[in-house]
Structure formats: C-alpha cells, structure tokens
Amino acid sequence: MNHFPIFLRVAGLRVAVSGGGAAAVAKLRLLLKTEARIEVYAETVDPLIAAWDAEGRIALFSRPLAQDDLAGLRLVYAADEDAAADARVAALAEAAGVPFNIVDNLEASAFLTPALVDRDPLVIAIGTEGTGPVLARKVKALLEERLPAGLGAVLRGAKALRPEAEALPPGRARRDFWSALFDRAMAGEAVPEAAPLLSDHLDRAPAPGRVLFVGAGPGDPDELTLRARRALDQADVVIHDRLVPQPILELARREVEIIEVGKTGFGPSTPQARINGLIVERARAGALVVRLKAGDPGVFGRLDEEIDACTAAGLDWAILPGITAASAAAASLGQSLTRRGRNGELRIITGQDVDGLADHDWAALARPGAVAAIYMGKRAARFVQGRLLMHGADPATPVSVVENASRPDQRVLASRLGRLAADLAAADLRGPAVIMLGLAPRDAAALAPAPLREAAQ
Structure with a gap:
C-alpha cells in the first residue's frame, strides 16, 4: 500500500477548503457530514457555499488562504481548480505540517479521500489509490445495496x-x-x-470450548470453503501448520491468538504431543480452537491423533474438509485424477513416513496407466523412481511435479519417470510440492527440453 488507511478525528477541529467552485462544493458536501469546523477561503464562491455560510454551517473568508491560517488546521483541501493556486496551498500546508489534498491530483496529494458508504457511525472507506475510481464506485454501490439504510x-x-x-x-x-x-x-x-x-x-451458561479441524486448501484464499472462512472469523485461537500461507491467516480476526506448530521435513518440528496439548489446553479454557491444516485435514495431517486427544479430554470437535494438494495439482495440469480407460483407481501416498522412506505396492504403481499423488516426495524421488523401475515401470511414464499448487508462485515441472530425480535436483524446488505419477500437463509444450515452466494463471 502506498497510502495507509485511517479514520482521522475532525469533530470540533478546523478543516479548510481553498476554492469556491464546483470542486470545492463537492468536497464540502462530504465535509458537512462531519462535525468539523469548516473554513472556506475564496474570493468568488458558488451560491451554495454562500448559502452554507449564511446558515452558519461554514465560515467563509473572501480571500486566499494565508500561512497564518494553517496554524491548528487538521486538514486542508486545495480546490482552486488552478494548478498554480493549488500548488501554492499545498506548499503552505506542507511547510506547516498540515495534511493536504489537491483535488484530482493523486501524485501531489499527501492524502486521498476514499469513496464512502455512510451508515454513520458505520463508515466504510473504499480506495484504489487512484487506479480504479470506477471500481471503487461499483464496490460502493454493491455495499449500499446490501447494508440496510437504518x-x-x-x-x-x-x-x-x-x-x-x-x-x-x-x-x-x-x-x-x-x-x-x-x-x-x-x-x-x-x-x-x-x-x-x-x-x-x-441467562446462558458459558459456552464450552470446541475444536474445528479445518482444511486450509492448497494455499489460495479463494479456494477456502465458506465454512472454513466462517470458522476463521469466529475463532478465538488458530493453531496452524507451517504450510498455511499468511494471506489465509489474515482472514482471521485481529484479536485471535495465532500459534504456528510447524513441521519441516528433516528439520525443526513441533512435537505432536505439544500440538495435542495446545489444542486441549486452549479448548478447555473455553476457546473456539481452529486447528488449521494445509490442504485437507484428513490427508497426511495426523488428524486421528489430535481427535483422540480431544476425545480423551471430553471436547467437542468437528472436521471441515478442504481441497487437498492432489486435486489442486491435477487442476493445474489440466487433468482429471481418474479417467475411463486409463485408471480405475487413484492412490494418494507419501514419500516418507515416521520410519523414513515409505514402502508401497510398487508393482501396482508400476502398471501402465496407474496414477498416484505422492506427498512429501521431493527427497524421496530417487527412492520412488528406483522402486518403480525395479518393478517394471516404463521409464517414459509421465510425471509432473507441482510446486505451490494454486498459489501465485506455482511452478510445474514436467518430467518422465526415467529422469525424475535428475530433473528435480536441477529444478531446485523450494516450496511444498506434490509429485503426480502418470500425469503430464495437458499443454504438450510443457514436455519440451526445458522442464521448468510457470503455470498458466
């Protein structure tokens, strides 16, 4: 943001407008909704301004704004509709340390006046930093329709x-x-x-604490379910994984307690017992706890262990599913996870488990047409590749690696089983990634020699 949005107190304080024409009238209509002491400086004024002065709603000074007038001013509008006159007022205000706005001059103004939805004392300010005033008006119209006049x-x-x-x-x-x-x-x-x-x-008894296990989806806030958004809005405590991005956390209330309980492959991790303890402790204190998990909470999220802890503590809980990374990755490839005549089953597996590299039914995975989503597979890629080739998989089997699926920084690595480990090492993917065995990007150009491409947005 180039402009920090604030609401500035003006009740009982002086606000000045330099100018007496149409631009000044437009600003005065807005200022007259406030309890500010409004002063207008202009030698010639619109009849409306003269009428407001006669009614005692403003104080009119039939002369240009002077340096001495700026002492104690809260704000000043330069609305002379003359570039030189407006620049003079702005220079006086800047020298006196008074915030100023030059009407219709975004770049030279110290502050901007947003579009307003007025349900005083509810006031909604809408700004686009001058880039889309038409959009601001459309948003204003939408809000005006939704908010009751009373x-x-x-x-x-x-x-x-x-x-x-x-x-x-x-x-x-x-x-x-x-x-x-x-x-x-x-x-x-x-x-x-x-x-x-x-x-x-x-008359109600205090509400008991509750735990919601919420899927944050693959990372795009627009892919959160409505239930997940409501849960974040109502939560007292949010306990989240490392992979949940900041834009999703920002949907929670500002007063919420946010606790990261990160787990990093082959790196620092919060012990599961500590996570269970935090969930139970906060819920027992009466909080609505949102346990926010990347993707879907039921896919490689240790959900059962945390539910067992809640059940043992006598806590109420519920699961709010989310979009898992496999679905988002397949969507980014333009592919379905199952296809008639290709695969009648889908496997979601992990490249590593609590004991290290994970073992699976490699013979089934090596069959022509098999499709599998491999989570936590970057470090296990060479192991997976070797096991599949050893069980007869075709080295030309398409494999796609989707990093940061659905996010703005998403990348897709299109490869083949025979060169998977080498391509992954060369690509140096740093974000969370899912390996899609048996699926290639629908765009054939992705299979060109340069394996790394930006996904189409």
Whole structure:
C-alpha cells in the first residue's frame, strides 16, 4: 500500500477548503457530514457555499488562504481548480505540517479521500489509490445495496446497550451476543429487539470450548470453503501448520491468538504431543480452537491423533474438509485424477513416513496407466523412481511435479519417470510440492527440453 488507511478525528477541529467552485462544493458536501469546523477561503464562491455560510454551517473568508491560517488546521483541501493556486496551498500546508489534498491530483496529494458508504457511525472507506475510481464506485454501490439504510440507528442504539452487555463474560460470550444482534440488524430488525436478546444471552451458561479441524486448501484464499472462512472469523485461537500461507491467516480476526506448530521435513518440528496439548489446553479454557491444516485435514495431517486427544479430554470437535494438494495439482495440469480407460483407481501416498522412506505396492504403481499423488516426495524421488523401475515401470511414464499448487508462485515441472530425480535436483524446488505419477500437463509444450515452466494463471 502506498497510502495507509485511517479514520482521522475532525469533530470540533478546523478543516479548510481553498476554492469556491464546483470542486470545492463537492468536497464540502462530504465535509458537512462531519462535525468539523469548516473554513472556506475564496474570493468568488458558488451560491451554495454562500448559502452554507449564511446558515452558519461554514465560515467563509473572501480571500486566499494565508500561512497564518494553517496554524491548528487538521486538514486542508486545495480546490482552486488552478494548478498554480493549488500548488501554492499545498506548499503552505506542507511547510506547516498540515495534511493536504489537491483535488484530482493523486501524485501531489499527501492524502486521498476514499469513496464512502455512510451508515454513520458505520463508515466504510473504499480506495484504489487512484487506479480504479470506477471500481471503487461499483464496490460502493454493491455495499449500499446490501447494508440496510437504518443500520446507523441500530448502531447508535447498540451503543446504549454496552454497559448492560458488560455483564456478559468477556470474549466469546460477548461476541456471540453482538454477532446475534447485528445479524438481526442486517435483516432489518430494530434495536429495541435487542433487550430480550441480551437477557437471553445473560441467562446462558458459558459456552464450552470446541475444536474445528479445518482444511486450509492448497494455499489460495479463494479456494477456502465458506465454512472454513466462517470458522476463521469466529475463532478465538488458530493453531496452524507451517504450510498455511499468511494471506489465509489474515482472514482471521485481529484479536485471535495465532500459534504456528510447524513441521519441516528433516528439520525443526513441533512435537505432536505439544500440538495435542495446545489444542486441549486452549479448548478447555473455553476457546473456539481452529486447528488449521494445509490442504485437507484428513490427508497426511495426523488428524486421528489430535481427535483422540480431544476425545480423551471430553471436547467437542468437528472436521471441515478442504481441497487437498492432489486435486489442486491435477487442476493445474489440466487433468482429471481418474479417467475411463486409463485408471480405475487413484492412490494418494507419501514419500516418507515416521520410519523414513515409505514402502508401497510398487508393482501396482508400476502398471501402465496407474496414477498416484505422492506427498512429501521431493527427497524421496530417487527412492520412488528406483522402486518403480525395479518393478517394471516404463521409464517414459509421465510425471509432473507441482510446486505451490494454486498459489501465485506455482511452478510445474514436467518430467518422465526415467529422469525424475535428475530433473528435480536441477529444478531446485523450494516450496511444498506434490509429485503426480502418470500425469503430464495437458499443454504438450510443457514436455519440451526445458522442464521448468510457470503455470498458466
């Protein structure tokens, strides 16, 4: 971001507009919605500005803005619609340390005025840093349609309820009440309906802790399920794997406790017993715990061990499945995981397990047309290659390695079984990758001698 979005207090403080024409009128219409003390500096003004001055809504000074006027100003708008005059005002403001905006001059302004959805005291600011004002207006229109016109009155009434709501236990109980209240507000109910709702919540016993095992998918936030998004929004604690990327974690509430329990192949790892203990400890304290796992929680995620820990502790739990890496990788190749006449089964295997390199039914995997997704297979590639060739697999069998499946930095390595280990070593893939045995990218150009390509986005 080139501009940091903030809401600046202006109630009772001086804000100045230099200019008296159409540009000044447009800014004044917005400023008049605030409780700022508005001053206008212009020798000639639009009749509307003169009327606002006569009504006492603004203070009009029939002269140019001067250096002495800037003392104590909160903001200043340069709206003279003359490049030299606007530049003079901007220079005065910059020298005085007052934030300034030159109307219709993005590059020279110290701050921008966003598009606003006004349901005071709910105000939504929409900015594109000047790159897409038409898009900002479209987003504004969408929000205007969705938010009830009376939502501001609901919020003002809710403010009066806050002292009574303080009787609810802090944290989850209060959030549940306010969430229920605003769900009703979004449906058009009035604030007086909140009193019985609050009484009902005050009579409730504290909610017990709960654990949700949530699939984060292969890494693209757009591929999260709706249930996963809701879980992140409601969570008190998020305990996540190392492979869950930051854009997904940022979907959680700002107040949430986020704990990484990373496991790195052949590197530092959080012991499973420690992970189990954290889940149980936080849930027993009454928290809604989201155990966030890359891909699908039921695929090589030690889900059963963590469920057993929750069950032993008497905790309620649920599984929210996600898109596993095999599905995302196949999609990036433009291939299906099963195909009539090619393979009637699909194997999802791991290249290594707790005892080291994993053994499998290599004879079945070596058959023509076999398809398998091999997780955690980069370091085991030479072992897998050797076992398959030893059991009669064709060295020309297509193999694709998909790194960071579905993410912006996704890469696809198109190879053959006979050269898999060498191609992987040359490619030096650093991100999480899944090896797709028996599948080649549908784009035939991917099989050209240069094995590494950027996936089509």
